[in-house]
Amino acid sequence: MKKEDSPFRELHLLMLPDTGRTLMYKDELVLVDNIGISSDTDSVSDFIATSYPFKLTFTLALFCLCGTMRVRLNLKEYVLGKNDVLVILPGSIGECLEIGTDTEIVAIGSSTHRLIGEQQTSLSMAFLKFFTSTPLIHISQKDMEESMSLYHLMRAKLEQPDYAYKLEAVTGYLQVLSYNGYQWISDYNRKSLQRVENRQQQLFDDFLELVQAHYAEQRSMSFYAGKLCLTPKYLSQVILEVSDRHATDWIRDYVILDAKALLKSGRYTVQQVGDLLNFSNASFFGKYFKAAVGCTPRKYMLG
Template sequence: MEQKEPMELGLQLLKDINIVRHNEFRFINAEFGFVTSFSKMETTIFKIGQPYRLQEGRIAIITNGRARVLINLIEYIFRPNYISLIAPGSIIQIIETSQDFDAHMMAIEHNFLPVSGKEEFFAHFLQRKKNLLLPLTTTEQVQIENFITVMWDVLQEPVFRKEVIQHLLAGLLYNIEYIAKNKGQSESSPLTHQNDIFQRFISLVNTYSKTERNVSFYADKLCLTPRYLNTVIRQASQQTVMDWINQSIILEAKVLLKHSNRLVYQISDELNFPNPSFFSKFFKRMTGMTPQEYQKN
């Protein structure tokens, strides 16, 4: 049987007109996607509690309601008048939403941006895969909504005005950059040493947990002793280093179990378990069900 890669929420998949009931609330092509109302298009893709891997970077402007969302193991609360930037390759899991939750959303293929130095420009996307969630003032809300309105109007033209959208998008991201910097300068307490270590540790776990499960590996990467790393992570998160590593492995396992046709023993091999029995016992201990039960649930 030909193996399918784990499903990624990418623009190629989202172009399928059958995954939503109301296509008039979205524009999708191979480079750029824009959803003007997440709730009104009534997608069949998202399911509460199901993890997905995002192929492209995302911008979400929350307009109504609330949502609890895990992004690379970290929980975020999406609420009105917040804007979120999510790194490419992130694993996202919606834990719960209010019935009235809604948002504008964009998906951006990396090369779509019409600027040089994309690595610096997408600092919030690419540096340590750090995600961003910002509250907006009333003035900032109006500015962002003005960008959204103009972009959506341009997208209604019969011919895709690529260069116009590219430069409006660049302007929007530069504006978000200014907002983030201003809020960072006004914060009374900068990022603590403890939280800085925690953020760097989580980024390493998201990158290496499929192959590296030893505390010493992560301590070496951070130039710390294993004992000190465990102490800092427990103080910052009330969880141990191994707790976070195990959660990351389970998240990868869930994506593979739901979005590929790999057999359990193949997933066990991919996640570097010594044998399928060990993987199944680990999965059941962490989730309360076997891998097969999770696939069928």
Template sequence: MKKIQELNIQTWPQKERRNASYFKEDFAIFEVSKASISNYPIKSKIYGFCLCLKGKSYGTIDLIPYELSKGKVSVNVPGQLITSDSVSEDFMGICILMSSRFVEGLGLPYDFGLYDAVKESPIISLSDKESEALHTYCKMVKELLEKQRLFQAETLKHLTCAHFYGLRAYLYQMPANKALSNNELLVKRFMNEVRKHYSKERKVSFYAEKLCVSSGYLSTVITNATGKNASEWIENFVILEAKTLLKSTNLTIQQVCDSLHFPSQSFFGKYFKRITGKSPKEYREDKG
């Protein structure tokens, strides 16, 4: 069976990066608009930043709704499932993609903490000065990649390090998160476990056992806190992954079924259609 394909810089939707400037296979920067944004879900194995300059974009990151508008930046880390559900006609932004290899090569401290911080808060609201500083960084990087050849790698590395430190300093300045109640902590732990195991485990009882609570109690807490029961959250992760594989890879439907550990293609097809109203084949062929 083929390994699940996750999107990197080379496999990122071509229409989104038509005007991109590159550094080897590890870094890309490009402008985006409504016309260039893909409308199907993606799973990324790279780091990404998108600074909104104008308009609004709505979607989900790991099924949590987001709004990206002027003065906000989305920060994405490897493994996240991302959808873009609605984009205003006047939307304009600048996106940067970085491979894990590039980020690891920056030499950031092991306890830098950016990964965990942005997993919790992937959309960051910037002040006018902070937004302008990030925009300036983007313009400097684009000019560097298009015009400067001498010491290009070193300059890009140090500019990006400065950007990361500035971003981390901003996150440190944000108001400290309030102490979570026991139920809020349980919801957070449940979501983390689902992210880790949804491709193999779809029973609420599995997660209840991991969290040392009963299935009924877990479902009640999740429903009261989120408006969706535990089974719905698990299904949503599974279906989003299936949609991503069907739209952004060349895996056969049987291979998608195997990747998500369904017992048969028939079972997978019924499961997918029950939730989406379409068969996997119909969804893959749908151009909407």
């Protein structure tokens, strides 16, 4: 499937919900939170509102001040609690599953690197590598308080009428915030040095990368085992040991995630979705989908 034909509904910067606390700088930066919003309003539950998978086209950092928020990101579930930060990179497939009525979230979305300046290549690569594999990180209360101070300073500058240097001021605050993020990564990695990554964990990670790249065309264990120069039996055992799930379940989940997005896109019939995902016929696709989701593709599409 070509990238330009991606079925996932894209979540653009301008689509972040307006809670009454939303600030925009041109088309490049959004600051939004639900701080102080009454828990009996729809704005809290709809803070990030979607009931289907979406693909982000920008970088989004979520800071949890209190309460809990549950999300699914690239098929993995994460629960944000107090002093947690979730960084979602462009191209990620996400879904907001639940947000507590007592939860306060601050979101900073940026569609460009211009606002944080030209960072060192090594630092930028470290940032991407870390948050690709570890999007959720816990920080100290002190670090969260500093982050919120920077956030409120940015808001103050954007709200200041006739201030001629909004770009420069906001860029400076974002640079400090991004360098703090590099420090969080450094601290996390230093604490993790004692944990030696074993061969099985690496195989599991490599397997998921392959599945993410090929699930639309390949659903057989022999294909993935061949790519990793292993026997299907051994690879299946490793995946089960590491994740407590069968390898075929992981493949199925990627296929179903894509199928759901295709069905909800409004661009394809059930038959076409089955064809796009390389099912031999609509009947086989229907049985595969119903076994995983509990309803037929058509019922899901119209529901």
